[in-house]
Structure formats: structure tokens, C-alpha cells
Amino acid sequence: MKIPQLLIQHAAAAALVAALAPHAVAQEKVKFAYLKTTTMVPFFFAEQKGYFKAEGIDMEMIPVQGGPAAAAAVASGTAQIGYSAPTPIIIARDQNQPYRFIFALQWERSPDQLWGPIIASERSGIKSFKDVAGKTILTGPPGGLCELAWRDWLAKNNIAWSAVKVMTNPFPQHQATLEVGNADASCTPDPFYTSIKGSKVNPVLLGMGYLAEEKRRYMIDGVFATDTWIASNPKTIAAIKRAVGKATRELNGDKSIIRKILIDEFRLPAAVADTMKSDYEPELRMDAAELLPILEALKRHGMVKPGLAVTDVVADVK
Amino acid sequence: MHRLRVATSILGLVAVWQLIVLLKWVPDTYFPSPLATLQALWAGLLSGELSKALAQTASRALVGCIAATVVGIGLALLTARYRRLRQAFDPVAEFLRPLPPAALVPMAIFFLGLGWKLHGFILMFACLWPVYLNASSALKAVASVQLRTADSFGYGGWDRVLRVQLPAALPEIFIGIRIAASIALIATVVTEMLAGRDGLGFVLNEAAMTLRIPDMFAALLLTMLSGLVLNAVVLAVRRRAVGWHVGMTASNRG
Numbered sequence: 001m002k003i004p005q006l007l008i009q010h011a012a013a014a015a016l017v018a019a020l021a022p023h024a025v026a027q028e029k030v031k032f033a034y035l036k037t038t039t040m041v042p043f044f045f046a047e048q049k050g051y052f053k054a055e056g057i058d059m060e061m062i063p064v065q066g067g068p069a070a071a072a073a074v075a076s077g078t079a080q081i082g083y084s085a086p087t088p089i090i091i092a093r094d095q096n097q098p099y100r101f102i103f104a105l106q107w108e109r110s111p112d113q114l115w116g117p118i119i120a121s122e123r124s125g126i127k128s129f130k131d132v133a134g135k136t137i138l139t140g141p142p143g144g145l146c147e148l149a150w151r152d153w154l155a156k157n158n159i160a161w162s163a164v165k166v167m168t169n170p171f172p173q174h175q176a177t178l179e180v181g182n183a184d185a186s187c188t189p190d191p192f193y194t195s196i197k198g199s200k201v202n203p204v205l206l207g208m209g210y211l212a213e214e215k216r217r218y219m220i221d222g223v224f225a226t227d228t229w230i231a232s233n234p235k236t237i238a239a240i241k242r243a244v245g246k247a248t249r250e251l252n253g254d255k256s257i258i259r260k261i262l263i264d265e266f267r268l269p270a271a272v273a274d275t276m277k278s279d280y281e282p283e284l285r286m287d288a289a290e291l292l293p294i295l296e297a298l299k300r301h302g303m304v305k306p307g308l309a310v311t312d313v314v315a316d317v318k
Numbered sequence: 319m320h321r322l323r324v325a326t327s328i329l330g331l332v333a334v335w336q337l338i339v340l341l342k343w344v345p346d347t348y349f350p351s352p353l354a355t356l357q358a359l360w361a362g363l364l365s366g367e368l369s370k371a372l373a374q375t376a377s378r379a380l381v382g383c384i385a386a387t388v389v390g391i392g393l394a395l396l397t398a399r400y401r402r403l404r405q406a407f408d409p410v411a412e413f414l415r416p417l418p419p420a421a422l423v424p425m426a427i428f429f430l431g432l433g434w435k436l437h438g439f440i441l442m443f444a445c446l447w448p449v450y451l452n453a454s455s456a457l458k459a460v461a462s463v464q465l466r467t468a469d470s471f472g473y474g475g476w477d478r479v480l481r482v483q484l485p486a487a488l489p490e491i492f493i494g495i496r497i498a499a500s501i502a503l504i505a506t507v508v509t510e511m512l513a514g515r516d517g518l519g520f521v522l523n524e525a526a527m528t529l530r531i532p533d534m535f536a537a538l539l540l541t542m543l544s545g546l547v548l549n550a551v552v553l554a555v556r557r558r559a560v561g562w563h564v565g566m567t568a569s570n571r572g
Contacts, residue, residue, distance in 0.1 A: 033432075036527075062432065062515055065523055069432075069513055072424065078431035172526040176348050195529050199347065267528045 027058040028236050032223075033073035033082040034061055036266040038190075038276045039105040039221055040083060041258055044265060046247035055239035066141060071099065074226060080233075081225045081240075085145045086294045086313075087303070089224050093313050094304040098227040100315040101291065102237055103284040104219035108209055115220065116149050116210035117193050122202035124184035129157035129206055136165040138174050138186035143303070145220060146187035148294070149210040151301040156212040161301075175199055191272040198271075211297055218293035222286070230315045237317055241284045248280040288314040350532040358532035359539055367521065368540055375506050375518040376544055382441025383502040383548075387495050389442065390449030394491075398457040399479050408454075415447035419505045423512045432513055437506065444505035445498040452494025456487035492556040499552045503545050518544070 030052075034040050044061065046052055052059040062079055064070050070082035071092055081102070089099045108114050120126035124135060132154065140146035147168075151161060167183050174188045178201045185206065188196060196203055210220060230237070251258055262273040288310045295313065298304045332352050338344060339351045350358070362368030397404035419440050430436040460483045468482040510519025518537050525533040 036524075063520075063524075064432070064515070065512065065520075068424070069427070072427040072513070073432050076428050076431040078427075078433065170526075172529065176345070179345060191529065200345070267524070267530060269529060272529065 027053065028056055028233075028239075029058045029060070030081065030236060030240070031060045031062055031073075031079040033064045033070040033079035035066065035070070035083055036063060037083075037221070038258070038262065039280075041261050041266075042244050042248045042251055042280055044261060045251055045257065046243045049247065049250075051243035051246050052240070055243045057236060057239050057243065059240075067144070068141070071097070071224075074099070074224070080229050081223055083221065083223055085221050086219060086291060087145050087148055087298065088141075088143055089222075090291075090295060090298055090304055090308070090313050091143050094308050099224045100227060100230060100313055101219075101222045101224045101286055102230060102315045102317050103223040103241070104221075104286050104290060105223065105284075106221045107217050107219050107290060108211070108214075109217040110209060110213070110215055113217075114209040116145065116187060116189055116208065117203075117205060118149060118153055118185065118187050118207040119193070119196065119201075119203035119205055120185035121178040121181070121183075122204065123181055124178075126185055126204060126206070129153060129159065132157075132185055132206075133159050133163040135184040136167055136182070138167050138169055138177060138183045138188070140168065140171055140174075140187060142168050145210045146189070148297055148301065148303065149187045149212075151303075152210075152212040152297055153207050155301065175201060178203075190276060191268055194272050194275045211293055214293050214297075216293050217290055219290045220294075223284075225315070237315075241317075245283045248282055248284075252280055252282070286314055286317050348531055350535055354532045355535040355539060358530075359536035362521075362533060362536050362540075368518075368536065371516060371518045371521045371537070372540055372544060374516050375503070375510065375541070376548070378437050378441065378517065379499070379502040379506045379544070379548060380551075382438065382506065383445055383495070383499050383552075385438070386442055386445030386498055386502070387449050390446050390494070390498070391453050391491060393446075393450050394453030394457055395479055395484065397454055398483060399476060404454070411447060411450060414443075415451070417443075419444040420508045420512065423509055427513050432515060436513060437509055440509045441502055441505050444501050448497040448501065449491070449494040452497075453487060453491045456490035457483045459490075460486045488560045492552070492560060495556075496549065496552050499548045500545060503541065503548055507541055 032043065034043065043059075047059050047061055062073065064073055064082075067082075067084035067088040070079070070084050071088060073079040074082040075097065083105075086101070089101065092099050106115070108116065120132070120135075126132055126135060137150055138146075139150050150164075150166075154161060154164065167177070169177055169183075171188055171192045174183075174186045174192055175196045177183045178186060178196065179199060187210075211218060225233075259273055262268045262276060263270055266273075268276070291314055292310050295304070295308065295310050299306050299308070335352050339346055339349060359368065393407070397407055422443060423436070423440060426436055426439055430439055457479070464482055464486055465478065468478045473482060506517065507519035507522070510517035511523045512519075514520040514523075518541050522534055522537040522541075525531070525537060
């Protein structure tokens, strides 16, 4: 009979075409609420080069205005993962918000890997921490790393928190605030610190590092997600890790790409971009021990409850 | 003559601006000259960054203003028709309207996300009250002779509200719409600054975070110009809708 033969031939042809056709990778949609900082360059580059797509991830990078905005974006479901400094996420976890870090992106370690400067303006007359009592200090966003830095450095120098007047201006306003004399000292990270160095503020460096005289290595920013998303997406997390790892190796081999992204995409002035440090770890990872110094400092200064464990804030990422 | 006065005022403002820069009352790092600002504005428009941001902000403000106008007038008509509804709703309006919309943004992000729903909620909240309160007050204040005339012609219920009270109240309603239009632009820019992903507010904030002060001023200037255009649009619509009133008040002034 001809009809069954025709059917068999057509079925065989269809099977052959299906076998030979390239396997279409199902794209997992991931929205990432991020800030345009140097630590985000590998993610940006991976997205540009299609490394996420190659791993089956449809990554949408959503720029936000700060760590709290990233946390709000993740909480509302606008984004699945977010970028933040550790303190807002630890404080949120302390308030029973279900966030955990999945990757660390940047670290500090004494003496040569310190990024958080505590400075005073020349006009303030402050020469060391002992002179800060009674003065006005700038901390940046409340609950941020800079507030923790100030608390830690002041405590190390036996100055009570109540002995200083605290202002919480956004970082871009620190230079102007110091220059006109509304504040005397600040914790101002890059790129704003680089700009201040070349200004009429003529800063005096009081201390470097977000934790005073901490010898252990500790993370200062990372990528976080909710407990539910982390539990449901281990393969996606691994795929993100591979894509960013590939981008990082390429960037570490050619620093000019980093500079180009900072100037062209992140719109930093060239003079500032040239001073930004950019050595990326070859692989994304999360080590609970590296969040511990920050958590201990937060507890020390009463910014979180004593019972919060580091394992409550860190995902077990393979 | 009027146009000459307007041009003189604006040039005077620019002259004061340039004088502040020349005298260095504010460090020029934070207060660029008019020329530097115009250069940044031109560069931003040419590159498409500012024109795209302008289109996003202007469309949000316009849509928000229109939506608030429709809802505000609709609510005012309902409360004009049903006295008990007005007695129930007015205290709620007085309670809610002093809330600054910017204060609602951080809370609203959590249940509305960072997209159009957030913008829609903030814009509606910010713009509804001036339209509703002006419309409600205007509908109540329609001259009693007009209302009695309507009654004598057998108009009742919705006929009276829609055919007599609403046309009489339109001039004052447009005052509320003009106020709402300005508020719409402010609320849009503020929301974009606090929680936006695009628009003039986002560009403003991003320029500040990357220390591009002339670009920040360019975005501010464009925001101001948008306000003028939005106001002109509302005035044009007002002339079409209540041109009779505009002409009447002009002739009363002589």
C-alpha cells in the first residue's frame, strides 16, 4: 500500500530534520537590578557579548538608583536578582526580608586592597580622628557601608557616635558639602573620592577601609536574590557564574575594554575612569567567612540583632 | 510689546545666571555657565539621549494629567449629583491630598514594581486632587439663577449636572487642570529620579552620580521647557473648550 509508505517516509524525513536542526536553548528570563559601578562591568560585558544568551539566560539589566531601590525591585518582582553593598541586605534580613547573597563581587583586605576612604576637608582643621568629636560628618545613605565605617572608626578611636553630628547626603553631594563647609568630614567612595582629591576640599585622609583595622578579607558588594528564587534556580545561578566568568577572564586580559565601558556606557569622566581600580576575581563565588567581618561589625554597633547568623544571609552556591 | 517684555525677563534671568558664574559665588564645578549648559543640551539632543528621555517624561506627564482629569472630573460630577457621596468622600480627599507623592514612592515600589504601574499610581495620586477639588468647588458654586432656570425647564438629576453645572464650571475646572499639569511633570520627574529606569529624572540623577554637572543642568533646563510646553497645550485646549469665557473676561477687563 502506498499511503502507509508515504507516511513512513514523511515521518522519517521529519525525524531526520529534527535531529539535524540546531538545538534551540530555552531562554530563562532574568532581570537584574543594578547600579553602574566598576564591579558591574563584567555583567555588562557578558550581556553585550551574548555570553548569557549562550548559557540560556535572557538577561535584562535594569539600572536603579541605589541598593534600597535594588532591594525594592527584587521584593516587588520587577527583578529577580539585585546588586547591593552588604549592609542594606543584612539589615533587611534582620527585618525578616528573605534576601541572601549569591555572589560576592568586591572585597577589602588590609593593607593594599582598601576602597573606603574616610576624609576631612582642609578647612575643617581635622588632622586625625581625635579631632572629629563635635564635628559634622557625612555618611551617605542611612544603613550603608559608610555609616558602618564611621561607627567602626570612631569606636576604634574612642569617640562616641553621639559626639558627632551626622548628615546623610548622597555621595555626589559630598564634594560640594565639604567645600562650602556644611560638613567637615565624610566617607566618600570612588568615583566621588577621586573627584574630591582634585578639588578645593584638599582632603586629609583619616583612614582607609570600611572596617577599622580589620585584617580579614571581607566583601563590600555582591549580588543577592530571594530565598525562593535561589531555591528554584540553581542551574540559572550556575549559568550566570559561567557567563560572567568568561567575561571576567576577557576583561582581565584587556583593561582597555573596562575603561571603554566606564566612559562610553557608564558615562564616567575619563579622568575618573582612569583612576578606578578594576581587578576582577576570575570566578564568581560566595564565601560566608568573607561576610562575617561585616556582620560582626553591624552587631558590634547595634545595627542588627545579635542572633543573626551569617548563614542566614548567604546562599549555598555551587 | 508683551513678547518683548517676556524676552527681556528671560534674558535678564540668563544675565543673572552668567553674573553668578563670573563672580564665582558658587564654584563653577557645581554651577556651569549658560553657554556650557546649552552646549550640553545640544549634545544630549543630538545624541538622542535627551530627546528620548524628554519623550518618555512628557508622555508620562501628559497621560497622567489626562487620566487624572477624567477621573477627577468624573468624581466631582458624582459628588455634585449625590450629596451623600460628597459628604463621605470630601473628608477622605482632605485627609489624603496633603501627602507628598514623593513620600509614597518607596512604599509603592514594593507592591507596584518599577514600571508603568508605579508611575501611573504616583501621577494619579498627585494630579487628582487639584482637578477634583477645583471641579467640585466650581460645580457647587454655579449661580443659583442658572440652577433655578434649569429647574423651570424641567431639568433634573444628571441633566442639570451635565448640561448646566458642568459648562458653567469649566473655566474653574481648567484652573485645576493647569495646576495638575505642572504637578504631573514634577511627579513624573521625581518618580524617575527615585525609582526610574529612564526619562529626564533618571538622566538627571545619573548625570549627578557620574559628576556630569552641565548634563544635569541641561536636563533641568529641558524639564523647565517641557513645563512651558505642557502649560501651552493646556491653555490651547482651554481656549477651544471655554473660549467664550476667555473672551468674556477679556472684554470685562476692557
